[in-house]
Amino acid sequence: MSSNLSLQWECLTLVLRHPFRLSYGVSETRRTYWVRLGDDVGWGEATLPPYYGVPLTDFEAYWEMRRQRGLRWPESLEDLPAWVGVEGPAAARCALEMAACDYLARRAGQPLYQFLGLPEPPALPTSLTIAIDTPAAMAEVAARMSAYPVLKLKLGGAEDLERLEAVRAARPEAEIRIDANAGWTLEEARAYLPRLEALRVSMIEQPLPKTALAEMGQLQQMTLIPVVADESLQTYADVERLATAGVRGINVKLMKTGGLLEALRIIRRARELGLQVLLGCMIETSLGTTAMAHLAALADWLDLDAPLLIANDPFEGVSYDPNGRIRVPARPGIGVIKRISHY
Numbered sequence: 001m002s003s004n005l006s007l008q009w010e011c012l013t014l015v016l017r018h019p020f021r022l023s024y025g026v027s028e029t030r031r032t033y034w035v036r037l038g039d040d041v042g043w044g045e046a047t048l049p050p051y052y053g054v055p056l057t058d059f060e061a062y063w064e065m066r067r068q069r070g071l072r073w074p075e076s077l078e079d080l081p082a083w084v085g086v087e088g089p090a091a092a093r094c095a096l097e098m099a100a101c102d103y104l105a106r107r108a109g110q111p112l113y114q115f116l117g118l119p120e121p122p123a124l125p126t127s128l129t130i131a132i133d134t135p136a137a138m139a140e141v142a143a144r145m146s147a148y149p150v151l152k153l154k155l156g157g158a159e160d161l162e163r164l165e166a167v168r169a170a171r172p173e174a175e176i177r178i179d180a181n182a183g184w185t186l187e188e189a190r191a192y193l194p195r196l197e198a199l200r201v202s203m204i205e206q207p208l209p210k211t212a213l214a215e216m217g218q219l220q221q222m223t224l225i226p227v228v229a230d231e232s233l234q235t236y237a238d239v240e241r242l243a244t245a246g247v248r249g250i251n252v253k254l255m256k257t258g259g260l261l262e263a264l265r266i267i268r269r270a271r272e273l274g275l276q277v278l279l280g281c282m283i284e285t286s287l288g289t290t291a292m293a294h295l296a297a298l299a300d301w302l303d304l305d306a307p308l309l310i311a312n313d314p315f316e317g318v319s320y321d322p323n324g325r326i327r328v329p330a331r332p333g334i335g336v337i338k339r340i341s342h343y
Contacts, residue, residue: 005071007096008036009046009063011056014283015311018141021132021154025051030283033059034314035095038073042103043336045288046095048255054089062088066096074100077116080261090234090258097259098291098334106333113294113328116260121296123325126304127152127177135159135166143170148324150175152205152303156183161195168199177203177301182231184208186215193223203301205251205278206230217246228278236262239269249276249300254292255284267298276300283309287336290317293328302326314339 014030032047033056048054065087074083084097105115113121128148130141132155142151151174153167160180167176178201184192189207196204203226208216210231220227226248233242233250235257242250250270257263267277279296280303281289289306296302304326307313317336319327329335 005073006038007063007067007071009060009095010034010036012285012314014285014313016283017309017311018131020283020309027283030310031056032284032288033092033095034285034287035063035099037099037103041106042099042101043287043334044095044097044099044102045284045291046089046091046255047282047284047288048089048091049282052256054091058089059092059095062092063096074104077101077104077261080259084259091255094254094257094259097261098254098288101260101291102333109332111294111328111330111332112260112291112334113297115333116264116294118295119297121293121326121328123321123327124296124299124302125150125324126302126320126326127175128305128324129154129179129303129309130167132157132163135162138163139166139170142167142174146171147322149173150177150324152177152179154179154181156180161192164195164199164201175202176200177205177303179205179230180207182206182209186212186219189219190222193219193225196225197223201225203228203249203278206232213241213245213247216242217244220247226276228276230280233266236266236269239266239273239275243270243273243275247275249278251278251280251303253280253282254288255282260291260295263292263295264298267295271298278303280304281306285310285313286315286317287334290315290328290336291334293318293326294334296326296328 020027035044105112127150129152184207205228228249229242230251277299278301279299284306286307289304315336
């Protein structure tokens with residue numbers, strides 16, 4: 001096709017099922033964008049939490065710039081880096097590239113993973129996130145979610161060990177991962193390690209500030225629990241720095257890396273450097289989460305529970321079995337469809 005390609009976007013307000021407390025603050029809603037190519041031939045999503053400090057108006061400015069320059073129809077994956085460009089926030093570029101991948105895979109009649117040359121995603125369990133709250137409240141949530149074998153506890157406050165102990169008492173059989181969202185100092189993390197190990201924590205995600213790479217490597221040397229970088233991983237170059245620092249793993253998210261192709265490049269380099277890979281998400285709809293789930297065959301761990309955390313997901317896509325295992329839709333492209341009604 002040679003004619004210009006129309007580009008549309010719509011801002012949606014996602015309502016969280018419960019207040020979402022992190023070390024950065026608390027949210028009851030989040031904003032996300034639904035990006036659409038042509039006559040709904042390709043869909044993408046863009047969102048970032050407020051603590052990233054990127055105004056949503058920057059997303060719209062990037063898409064408007066691309067539209068004004070006259071988007072042409074992409075013909076292959078090889079077209080996409082130049083087609084998307086390097087301007088604009090990573091999440092905005094992600095949405096545009098995601099929509100293009102969706103379009104190309106639909107045109108080929110293949111599910112996204114197959115179009116990208118990847119194995120079929122295995123039915124791996126996702127972790128279920130429990131936001132920061134009182135120890136008793138977090139334990140109550142953990143007990144209520146007894147079908148989910150893997151829990152991820154948001155920490156980063158004065159009662160962190162009490163929170164962890166309460167959840168472990170409520171769910172003695174569960175795999176428990178913790179995420180401090182950069183909320184600890186090295187001294188605090190070192191002091192916590194004996195209890196973390198005794199309470200069988202299986203992962204420590206982003207315990208220290210995002211620039212404290214050497215310190216995270218020092219922490220890793222003190223424990224066999226994998227230390228996994230999230231906020232510290234923003235670009236391809238960060239993979240090298242984190243491997244040099246000595247952490248065990250990285251959390252790859254489409255919204256911060258800029259799209260599927262860059263996520264794949266990061267994952268492959270991480271594997272070459274001996275790092276393990278967690279596939280994660282922001283608070284986003286089934287659209288973005290399903291796109292990432294197509295890469296699950298390349299992952300050691302999944303943290304793709306965002307659709308379970310929101311009350312008004314406008315899309316149907318990735319599904320969860322009774323034990324929290326994820327499956328992607330058996331449809332071409334990303335495979336997401338719009339619900340009949342939302343809001």
